[in-house]
Amino acid sequence: MFWFIVILLFILLCIVGLFLPIYATVDLILIPKQSEGKIILKVWKLPILKKTISFSDRGSMIDIPQMDHTESSYSDPYVRKLDMVRNWIESSKQWKRNIERLLRPVKIHRFNWISRVGVGDASMTGVLSGSVWAMKGTILRYMGEHMNFKTEPSIQVIPLFQQAFSMTKVECMVSIRIGQAIYAFIQLLKTRKKQQKKVRTSNLTQS
Template sequence: MIFIIAIIFIAFLTFIPFLHVYMTIQFQHAQDNDQFTIDVRILRIFHYRFVVPLIEISKKEAGVVTEQKTTTGKDEKTTFTVTDARERLAQLKQWLNQIVHLHTIMKKFLQHVSVLQFQWHTQIGVGDAAKTAVLVGVGWSVKYYMVAMISKYMNVCITPSISIVPFFQGAVSRTSFTCMIQFRIGYAILAGLKVVKHWKKDM
């Protein structure tokens, strides 16, 4: 019995690298009611959802206020300030500097990532026609650049759907972003091992 269980376990471990991971990234923005969601799915066995509701901008502390439900069911508000962002970026930069050839490792990994869905639709207006037109032009430039970069480093399997609709009658800011990617667990494990290997070299 133990031998059979061991065989099944080994076969399962052998099969894991060939499993596909499906990750869906969504960002919904409507005036001051925003939400960021990441869904990770592996077959029908594993599903994890990470949700960050961005409910308002804190003028007092110059940051973003998020709201999460605690284990007791109560809503808990947390402010992520500009100072917090600078500290996180500094820590990230320090960590990235310790990894040799990180760009090459990530580039090779992204070659095995497939984009299955890419939608980015925006409606924007500031109440002034000239300023709105300028913002729309900048928005199109940003979106085209994003699509170009994704197409350069990943396998885009669909035609990206993007749009910007100007609103001249008043101040409006709405955007809906959805991106689904797919990759094999084995490629992610390989990239992770390379990161650890090159990080240890630099220690």
Template sequence: MKWLLLIMGILILVLLLLIFTKVRVYIDFKRVQKNDLIHIKLSAWYGLFHYTFKVPVIKMDDDSAAIVVKQEQGMKEEEKKEEMKKITPEDLRDEFADMKEILHHVVGFHRTVRHFTGKVQVKKFTWHSMVGAKNAAHTGMLTGVCWALKGSIIGLLTTYFNFRIMPSYSITPDFHRWQANTTISCILQFRIGQAMVTGIKLLRYWKGGKANFKSRKLAKLSGDSNKQSF
């Protein structure tokens, strides 16, 4: 009996520790000429636990309309796995269809997700870009459009997320050549318990029975075994 109480006490302690654990998400995106880099790192317990996801190569497939990405993921350098993956227009279509399916089945989806994002703290947000159209007049117009678009996007983000700092962003015009380079760097922080509560709410307010998912990742939940991954 004492051993049972001890095990239950340890499990409760671990659960409480997990619920109150803060997770930091480091996101870096760079677009320089035709080279793209996406780097995502998850960190908890002051770096004791960390997981990285890196997509260093994004290019178009010569034989199809698919996007080819080379991604690396793992907890340690020696354990990182590298794989090539194709993202086809059909994959994107299925992803949008799945999102529509979730919105259809979950009551108050927007309210639930917004409640969670409101608790996600943004510790850092920088977004700097350089654009050019070779022609001075066209470059000026393009710069103005980019300023308006970027301002609208950041305004939307500050509405949904809890910004702890002022976002830093800029657009530098290049009047001598075609150019569309950008770098985004941000740090997000939230508690695992908050994410767990959001997941429970989404399941709780699910309606309408089983969803008909289309993407390979979620098709198994619909009992569709015909979806195969590369």
């Protein structure tokens, strides 16, 4: 009888746990050679993870490249990274469906995204600012279609016409129920296994 009660309580706790929300707070700042991110995970109101990630050793990933201020040679690393994300989403249909399934129950409680950009040339800085605004609008529209904003997002692009400098800062807090996160993760694993199976089958066919 005692063990029956213990097992029953354990099952009830597991069931209740599936409905508990996980809150993730992400603070990310990207500055050449001084970039870092902070992640805090909470189950309900209890912190379970606090982690700071430094990108200082990877500064070359986000440095402003040397350029001659001509439109043909211009390439901003932030725009490239955002464009890579968008292209990746659009190119993989199966992953896209599963990622959207994962994003659908996600609630966004805070979203602030500010960027300061400049290349030392006023006209090219204006072009860059417009490109960043357009890219942010695309990503924000995608998030609005597949996630639940509980507050109005805030995005800014501040052009620096007399400086060669770039900085992006993102402050975000999201939540998802544990059960929903587990289900979505399982679906992603299934998709990965299917793709790996297709690759192995294709390799065998070619050989």
